[in-house]
Amino acid sequence: MQRLHFQALIIVLIVFTSCGNENNNTIQASQTDTQKEIIFGKNNHTAAVTAPPVIEITNNWGGYLDFSEDITKVNRNTIEGLKVVSDRLAVTTDSLYRFIPDTLNTTPIASRLLVVQTRIKLLQQQLGFDRIDSTKIEEHISEINDAHTVFISQMNEKFIKDGINQEQKEVEDREIEQRKQDSIFKLELQDNNRN
Numbered sequence: 001m002q003r004l005h006f007q008a009l010i011i012v013l014i015v016f017t018s019c020g021n022e023n024n025n026t027i028q029a030s031q032t033d034t035q036k037e038i039i040f041g042k043n044n045h046t047a048a049v050t051a052p053p054v055i056e057i058t059n060n061w062g063g064y065l066d067f068s069e070d071i072t073k074v075n076r077n078t079i080e081g082l083k084v085v086s087d088r089l090a091v092t093t094d095s096l097y098r099f100i101p102d103t104l105n106t107t108p109i110a111s112r113l114l115v116v117q118t119r120i121k122l123l124q125q126q127l128g129f130d131r132i133d134s135t136k137i138e139e140h141i142s143e144i145n146d147a148h149t150v151f152i153s154q155m156n157e158k159f160i161k162d163g164i165n166q167e168q169k170e171v172e173d174r175e176i177e178q179r180k181q182d183s184i185f186k187l188e189l190q191d192n193n194r195n
Helices: 002-037 052-058 064-072 079-098 107-127 134-194
Strands: none
Touching (some): 052 064, 052 134, 064 079, 107 134
16 A cells, blocks of 8 residues: 555656646747847947948958848847847858959958958857847947958958059159159250250
8 A cells, every 4th residue: 555655646746747847948938039029239220331432342242241241130139030140141251252353452441351251150159149148239239240341341441552552652653743844844954955
């Protein structure tokens, strides 16, 4: 008889334990569902304005248009949306890095693109964890926004510097030409004075 009571007690404990686990699983599932509905990222993030010469080059840079469209989707998105966007961005940035156009292929631009790629992969890694840390997700999104802004600024800066260098070269060329003309004029004057 005692053996029967002991078995009944074990069965009751198992039932209570399993009910407790179901409640915990239900709570965890509802928390996960709630996190899936949360919108992450800044509402008002705007990247640096891309200069017209940069736009002209990036329009012909395979994958850049997809990249610039997807990078805006990092903001104001759910966990599931972020997973999709970060996966696409990881592939796109890898391709962009391997095929940087000659005009933009400078160390500062390449390194800025590499930083964007790294930030995207860190977000991707964070999204792969079982427990989603909302604070870290927001930090990664903010870092992606900052890295993207610096990347565009670096491309703009290159064309500003190129424009300044071109202006200086033109001024120097004009000065050299003027000196030549002055020298020729002086020689002609000397020849005329001798005659």
